[in-house]
Amino acid sequence: MGSNDDQIxxxxxxxxxxxxxxxxxFLGTTGSLSQFVPPADDFLVIDALAELIGINEAGEFQKRFPGAVVIGGDGSREPLAYDFRQDTPPLxxxxxxxxxxxxxxxxAPSLSALLGQFPHTxxxxxxxDSAHS
Structure with a gap:
């Protein structure tokens, strides 16, 4: 576990x-996710920790979206990112x-909330689609 904490x-x-x-x-237990999620039948990807730097650099996300850290997406054109411009970064x-x-x-306000609502929404x-603050 210490090694994973160091990598994080x-x-x-x-x-x-x-x-x-x-x-x-999530990174310390599940690590990553790439699957269709029923009953919503949308594809959800949460990238592995080892892939995050490369994915973010390849897409130049920090240049175009200062404060963003992409952690996954829909498996196509829509990356999922934390918005670190906010104190509690939403997804x-x-x-x-x-x-x-x-x-x-x-x-969603958090990964836990996203994973909880995703099968339904x-x-x-x-x-x-959402009221957020």
Whole structure:
């Protein structure tokens, strides 16, 4: 377990953030996820810790979305990211072709909330799908 904690700390240091505890716990137990989730029948990907730096650098997400750390997505064009511009970073989706935060769509306040609601709601595709603060 100590080794995994060290790897998490290294990735956090790379991005200059501290991941929320539920995400840290997910990384330490489940690690990653890539599957269709019934009954919503939407595809959900949560990337492995070892892939995070490469994925974020390849997409130049920090340049286009300062404060974003992509952790997964829908397996296609919509990366799932933490929005670290906020003190308690929510999860949002970002269109891979977007140039800035204007197209971000709020998904959930935490990974635990996302995983709990996802089977019922699937992905939210516009801001009218959710009331957030």
């Amino acid at each position: 700390a290294q990735v956090e240091h790379h991005f200059g953030v501290r991941f929320p505890q539920d995400y840290r716990d 949002v989706t970002l269109d891979v072709s977007a140039e800035n935060w204007s197209s971000a769509i709020y998904q 699937g992905w939210k595709w516009d801001d009218t």
